[in-house]
Amino acid sequence: MNVLAALLALGLLVVIHEAGHFLAAVGQGIRVNGFSVGFGPALIKHERKGVTYALRLLPLGGFVSFPDDDENSTIPDDDPDLLRNRPIRQQVLVISAGVLANLLLAWVILVGQSTFAGIPSAPEPGVMVVAVQPGEAAAQAGLQAGDRILSLNGAPLGVGQKAVRSLVEHIQAQPGQSLELVSSSHRDGSSERQLTLTPADRDGQGRIGAQLQANLTGALHPASNPFEAVGYGTTQFAGLIKNTVVGYSGLITNFGQTAQQVSGPVKIVEMGAQLSSQGGGGLVLFTALISINLAVLNALPLPLLDGGQLVLLLLEGVRGRPLPDRFQMAVMQSGLLLLLGLSVVLIVRDTSQLPLIQRLMGQ
Template sequence: MAILGFLTGYILPFVIVLSVLVFVHEMGHYLVGRLCGIRVTAFSVGFGPELLGFTDGHGTRWKLSAIPLGGYVKFYGDDDAASMPDAGAVAHMSEAEKAQTLAGAKLWKRAATVAAGPIANFILAIAIFAVLFSVYGKVVADPVVAEVKPDSAALAAGVQPGDRLVAMDGNRIKTFDDVRRYVSIRPETPITVTVLRDGQELQLPMVPKRTEMTDQFGNKIELGLIGIVTNEERGNFRVETFTPLQAVSEGVTETGNIVTGTFRYIGNLFTGRMKADQLGGPVRVAQASGQMASLGVAAVVQLAAVLSVSIGLLNLMPVPVLDGGHLVFYAIEAIRGRPLAAGAQEIAFRIGLAMVLSLMVFATFNDISNLIG
């Protein structure tokens, strides 16, 4: 029974969420590639042995594979799922056949086809957030200070109950979520908070404290806090509703917030303000999927939106074997007027594959360490 509960409570939500996101990503590649006249020989959700599939009238093999940790679209003339061209096979093709390969297509067609996968993930995230905001609205709280915690950055800076936070480093804010989002990714980073007090704006410099928190599921997370209690935490908040067009705009904003937060986190890794043990892999994603599933469908869908943005960003990293690596090659080709030599590309792909595998191993190690800890 314990194993069955683990499979249905954690593994199944994880597989469903990831498979949908992978399908959307690869469908972006597929649709734009087809529009650009590039033939597709295989569309797979998952890697490894094929579990089931069919071949359509265009010669594309659609399949569900055994390892649900990604997927791929294989184009005509590709040597592998990472779209490394099969130089030998392409060399023996006619000009008409070469034009149907990814390697033989015009530069702009290749770039559009490769970029379409991550873009599809961003569009999906925006659509999900828009639907959630349209259906459920958005819980918001005004950034008014109800209480200042002792021994906090806010207290040291002179923040008082009743102050309204109106800007962070000059960036105007509307809700307490804006404050939380800005501060949480800036532990031990000096910031200037503008507060409105008795009709006057005051500039208060402070440094958010690095704090380890435990969420409702017992997961430990590290973030920056300034130490204020708002009316939201005392149960005083409102639900904003949106028209469909406003919901789309909010979806774009929410997606943008995830992107900027991710880049800020990466920057904090390099500066030492964040620990690398916050990086998670498939085990942590499976755990999060199960935890969100216990909160209901809306929570799982929201997690899917966040993960969709993450998948889009990950694939845009300038690492060979990822979409971003291909786009770098295309940029070099546009500058040089000719592509990199096949040998140089192959070496770069091998290095890129080693980097991706190392990152996966490191993230999985973090996952296991957190589970054991």
């Protein structure tokens, strides 16, 4: 059930992203001829008012198609309602609307959680383990999603983000060295246990293969007014965006270490299932986190992504005329090959790290 919940959340995020593009186009009277979730052959298709809605075989994203890209379209090339014939500002809005939709969804989710579930009274001592990668140092030490790390080498970690930073700094500074932890878990009545954690050495820095956050599992109190709920949700939203941008910037500044942490669809679903096992709050956090990641990823200036299309559009604006069709086609085809190749590599890698697969390989 936890895996199904994670899959449904991912599907929702893809639909919301593509709906942003779709609504921005339709709202401006721009012609659209397709709305698809997934790639490849269509499993389910339905046509309504000239738009074909489809659920496709490979659930790795989605797309909105326009008559501009349809060689068999009967619409004249000079039709003013074609996307390419609209002013640059209208095209920019259509392309960026998917990113904006995902950011808006994440903000609404976090503010909604603050409004209806409540706001933590204060962080509790320790650091919460949000997700654990199978086979990595954290999993080998016995840590699981939902555990709370209370002390490191006999010293309490403290509370809030200060505790998270302290733990991460110690881990990064001591690759290959044994660290003594005390953790607790609600699964076994919150009993404390001692663990030995040995960070892996990744280019001179310690890595444990776990996502950590402040221990915000204490009692919740209702927001005293709507402004408090909006303020707390917005603060969470800004913090997640900052951490996500910092993470992606590492692909440029420290590619060797950061690339190993990139997750594919299998790993994302596994993380979602782990968070879902912690209850509705975990699934909410997963949905908001992945929605922000999807927005930031699509904003990158890479071929086939929204950011890459914006770059091409801005170049067209600077030149004062469209870029050559051959050049645009080459960029898009290279982007498609890169995306599909990376997806296959990540799926194979992440699937091979699943506990069930590792057990089968070990037999």
